[in-house]
Amino acid sequence: MTLSDLSPGEKGVITKVRGRGAFRKRILEMGFVAGKEVSVIQRAPLMDPVEYNVMGYNVSLRNNEAMLIEILAESEVSKLPEFLGSGSVEGSLLGYTARQKGKVINVALVGNPNSGKTTLFNRASGSREHVGNYSGVTIDAKEARFQKDDYTFIVTDLPGTYSITAYSPEELFVRDFITESMPDVIVNIIDSSNLERNLYLTTQLIDMDIKLVGVLNMYDELSESGNSLDHVQLGHLLGFPFIPTIGSKGKGINELLQKIIDVYEDRETTLRHIHINYGEVIEQGIGRIQGLLRKPENSYLIDKISSRFIAIKLIEKDRASEVLTEQLQNYSEIIASVDAEIERIESSFQQDTESLIADAKYGFIAGALRETFKVNEITQRKTSEVVDTIITHKVWGIPIFIFLMWLTFYGTFRLGKYPMEWIEALVELTSAQLGGLLADGMLKDLFIQGIIGGVGGVIIFLPNILLLYLFISLMEDTGYMARAVFIMDKVMHKIGLHGKSFIPLLMGFGCNVPAILSTRIIESRRDRLITMLINPFMSCSARLPVYILFISAFFVQYQGTILFAMYGIGVMLAIGSALLFRKAIFKQPDMPFVMELPPYRTPTLRTVLKHMWNRAEQYLRKIGGVILVASIIIWALGYFPRETKDDHLYDQKIATISSQYSKAILQTQQSSKIIANLKQDEISKIQEISNNKESNRQLNSYIGRLGHLVEPVMRPLGFDWKMSVAILTGVAAKEITVGTLGVLYQAGQDADENSASLITKLQQQTHPAGPKKGQKVFTPLVAFSFMLFILIYFPCVAVVAAIRKESGNWKYAAFIVIYTTGLAYLGSLMVYQIGRLFI
Ligand code: GDP
Numbered sequence: 064m065t066l067s068d069l070s071p072g073e074k075g076v077i078t079k080v081r082g083r084g085a086f087r088k089r090i091l092e093m094g095f096v097a098g099k100e101v102s103v104i105q106r107a108p109l110m111d112p113v114e115y116n117v118m119g120y121n122v123s124l125r126n127n128e129a130m131l132i133e134i135l136a137e138s139e140v141s142k143l144p145e146f147l148g149s150g151s152v153e154g155s156l157l158g159y160t161a162r163q164k165g166k167v168i169n170v171a172l173v174g175n176p177n178s179g180k181t182t183l184f185n186r187a188s189g190s191r192e193h194v195g196n197y198s199g200v201t202i203d204a205k206e207a208r209f210q211k212d213d214y215t216f217i218v219t220d221l222p223g224t225y226s227i228t229a230y231s232p233e234e235l236f237v238r239d240f241i242t243e244s245m246p247d248v249i250v251n252i253i254d255s256s257n258l259e260r261n262l263y264l265t266t267q268l269i270d271m272d273i274k275l276v277g278v279l280n281m282y283d284e285l286s287e288s289g290n291s292l293d294h295v296q297l298g299h300l301l302g303f304p305f306i307p308t309i310g311s312k313g314k315g316i317n318e319l320l321q322k323i324i325d326v327y328e329d330r331e332t333t334l335r336h337i338h339i340n341y342g343e344v345i346e347q348g349i350g351r352i353q354g355l356l357r358k359p360e361n362s363y364l365i366d367k368i369s370s371r372f373i374a375i376k377l378i379e380k381d382r383a384s385e386v387l388t389e390q391l392q393n394y395s396e397i398i399a400s401v402d403a404e405i406e407r408i409e410s411s412f413q414q415d416t417e418s419l420i421a422d423a424k425y426g427f428i429a430g431a432l433r434e435t436f437k438v439n440e441i442t443q444r445k446t447s448e449v450v451d452t453i454i455t456h457k458v459w460g461i462p463i464f465i466f467l468m469w470l471t472f473y474g475t476f477r478l479g480k481y482p483m484e485w486i487e488a489l490v491e492l493t494s495a496q497l498g499g500l501l502a503d504g505m506l507k508d509l510f511i512q513g514i515i516g517g518v519g520g521v522i523i524f525l526p527n528i529l530l531l532y533l534f535i536s537l538m539e540d541t542g543y544m545a546r547a548v549f550i551m552d553k554v555m556h557k558i559g560l561h562g563k564s565f566i567p568l569l570m571g572f573g574c575n576v577p578a579i580l581s582t583r584i585i586e587s588r589r590d591r592l593i594t595m596l597i598n599p600f601m602s603c604s605a606r607l608p609v610y611i612l613f614i615s616a617f618f619v620q621y622q623g624t625i626l627f628a629m630y631g632i633g634v635m636l637a638i639g640s641a642l643l644f645r646k647a648i649f650k651q652p653d654m655p656f657v658m659e660l661p662p663y664r665t666p667t668l669r670t671v672l673k674h675m676w677n678r679a680e681q682y683l684r685k686i687g688g689v690i691l692v693a694s695i696i697i698w699a700l701g702y703f704p705r706e707t708k709d710d711h712l713y714d715q716k717i718a719t720i721s722s723q724y725s726k727a728i729l730q731t732q733q734s735s736k737i738i739a740n741l742k743q744d745e746i747s748k749i750q751e752i753s754n755n756k757e758s759n760r761q762l763n764s765y766i767g768r769l770g771h772l773v774e775p776v777m778r779p780l781g782f783d784w785k786m787s788v789a790i791l792t793g794v795a796a797k798e799i800t801v802g803t804l805g806v807l808y809q810a811g812q813d814a815d816e817n818s819a820s821l822i823t824k825l826q827q828q829t830h831p832a833g834p835k836k837g838q839k840v841f842t843p844l845v846a847f848s849f850m851l852f853i854l855i856y857f858p859c860v861a862v863v864a865a866i867r868k869e870s871g872n873w874k875y876a877a878f879i880v881i882y883t884t885g886l887a888y889l890g891s892l893m894v895y896q897i898g899r900l901f902i
Pocket residue numbers: 174175176177178179180181182183193194195196223280281282283284308309310311312
């Protein structure tokens with residue numbers, strides 16, 4: 064009897080809650096726990112939902128939810144022979160009978176043909192079903208009942224299957240049995256002498272999100288082969304316990320039954336639901352389809368069958384799942400989305416989704432076995448395994464890895480140099496062409512100083528970004544990246560992270576935004592959050608222009624060392640922060656995870672280019688969007704107002720000088736040489752005053768006023784108001800810092816915007832007023848302090864938005880803003896103040 068069979072006014076005791084995952088959890092949290100009494104208060108006019116009273120308060124459930132809660136009703140107890148004629152039923156008796164009913168465990172045996180299901184079934188139940196090497200003449204399930212301790216086991220021996228797809232009648236049978244009869248525990252019987260193939264079915268059971276116990280049958284054959292398996296660790300990785308058995312000798316049966324009880328009673332600590340990772344592209348599709356399946360009106364289906372499982376199956380073009388979804392209201396929407404996702408995934412990989420998902424599953428299995436299964440040295444190994452043992456070797460793995468990383472960075476910057484020069488030349492050419500085309504005035508200034516000055520300085524880094532992502536895509540598509548995760552795992556564990564965190568961190572050197580999106584590959588939420596939060600310390604390529612500018616200007620001798628130091632400081636800060644966050648914020652214990660070992664593939668040019676492009680696109684969007692807008696705003700803030708109250712004083716001075724020189728020239732009446740000299744003198748004097756006028760105007764501009772507002776705060780770090788403004792504008796995107804410095808330090812010069820002149824301009828810059836009047840603004844110490852600040856402070860707005868989106872919480876985004884900016888201030892303050900004592 065289930066809760067839905069009760070009428071208003073009737074009472075019963077809960078004996079069991081069926082259903083799975085999230086549904087079960089929610090129901091249990093509401094108080095529907097075995098042994099508790101429920102009564103029906105009232106039904107809604109249309110019979111649904113129904114209001115119940117449980118543990119003293121009222122809860123309403125939909126009918127399809129109530130159907131999953133088994134109860135023992137008062138009326139049933141009174142029908143039992145012992146109670147006939149005894150009048151009313153006492154509550155304690157009802158409770159007792161309910162507890163008895165709650166100790167009935169429904170178990171189903173699932174496994175490949177010939178894995179020993181029937182042998183175990185017979186051993187456990189004492190029956191004599193036919194055992195042997197034949198497959199599916201009839202498809203049916205044998206059922207046996209037996210007692211162990213207080214528990215009654217009802218065990219079903221299901222036909223053998225390799226998979227839960229709709230290919231064969233056996234498979235359909237098993238699948239329907241699991242989803243419709245909803246056994247309390249599924250026992251997955253595995254032939255230990257053939258782990259890889261047998262675990263394939265296991266991955267599908269994991270997708271189904273049901274309670275599992277693994278049986279490693281034929282353990283005798285595993286031991287004889289000389290191979291060994293750490294079944295406890297395998298259990299931790301896959302999220303359910305494994306029991307080794309030898310069915311033919313009856314060994315391990317008792318332990319198995321005990322484990323089934325533990326799992327049934329939710330006492331088993333290894334039990335947790337894990338997700339097999341199908342890779343970014345497929346996971347995106349799964350997520351979208353799941354979103355459509357998870358509509359409240361579909362709950363009658365997804366409370367019983369995991370929406371993730373259905374979504375994966377739909378992507379695999381599984382017919383049975385299509386039939387299943389046909390009954391849903393938003394069926395057509397779902398199918399349209401499935402078709403679109405399949406199309407997207409297949410065009411991205413140039414391979415059909417069925418084999419992509421199978422590959423991912425085998426990659427998952429290979430990864431799990433790599434950590435738990437030790438192969439006997441003498442046994443023959445597959446080539447890919449041989450390659451794997453070299454690449455992920457304890458000693459050789461690391462040098463190979465370091466070499467490839469070095470190659471990546473060297474290639475990125477070395478090869479990137481040429482296209483970078485071309486783009487730079489193109490930007491200059493455009494600027495010059497436009498300068499000749501447009502008439503002097505605001506529009507010309509806007510285009511040349513604002514737009515080209517800002518965006519042009521940034522776009523030259525596009526080749527570096529493309530190349531970095533090209534190398535990363537190559538490593539990913541060949542399958543090397545998955546191996547790098549193995550190599551980095553030990554190192555990453557030292558800072559409390561998982562090997563998988565390494566990929567997003569590496570990608571962070573390109574741009575933090577796609578890097579933060581790629582943290583999705585990490586299963587553990589804690590690891591994902593930490594990886595996200597430390598990612599801004601990876602010097603993205605947006606910070607590179609700042610480094611290059613200052614290093615070229617002030618560290619001519621130690622260019623390479625200082626650049627390396629900036630990256631190194633970032634990495635150290637990331638490590639330190641990871642350790643700190645783990646100690647202070649995320650205290651949950653470590654969870655082991657399977658690191659997938661996908662098969663090695665020869666990447667196709669098309670897919671590599673496509674992956675590279677997907678990531679570079681985000682960078683281009685940033686240039687076209689945020690950076691363009693920010694450049695224009697900054698330019699405008701510095702451009703207006705055009706007049707100041709002191710303008711006439713400068714104009715007067717210029718006029719006086721002009722007239723003085725005109726007189727002087729008239730008086731000389733001598734050689735043209737002296738006249739030319741005088742003229743030269745006049746021009747340079749006027750130029751000087753014009754410059755002063757311009758910098759006075761700038762001081763008075765909106766941005767100048769803003770800079771002066773924050774300057775007192777920044778002065779202890781060695782920064783003047785222009786640098787302060789550059790820091791403020793860098794919040795939009797760090798590349799803008801260079802553009803801002805360019806606009807602020809060279810205004811009043813010929814509209815020559817190339818960075819060479821900016822470098823000399825920075826070198827010559829002196830304080831115009833104040834206690835340091837006449838001293839150089841930039842010393843190597845100030846430059847270093849500034850680079851450090853740029854490295855650490857506020858990740859750009861796009862990154863903050865990405866963190867907020869991926870963490871699902873504004874708090875993390877706000878935290879990272881405060882944390883990084885605070886750290887930057889402290890760091891630069893210390894460097895500048897301590898440095899000043901020595902220099
Ligand atoms: P089913 O198809 O999964 O039901 O498998 P069966 O129970 O019919 O077993 C297939 C064969 O494996 C039979 O010949 C069994 O005797 C044998 N077998 C079952 N368990 C073990 C075991 O643990 N070790 C060994 N060596 N053989 C076993």
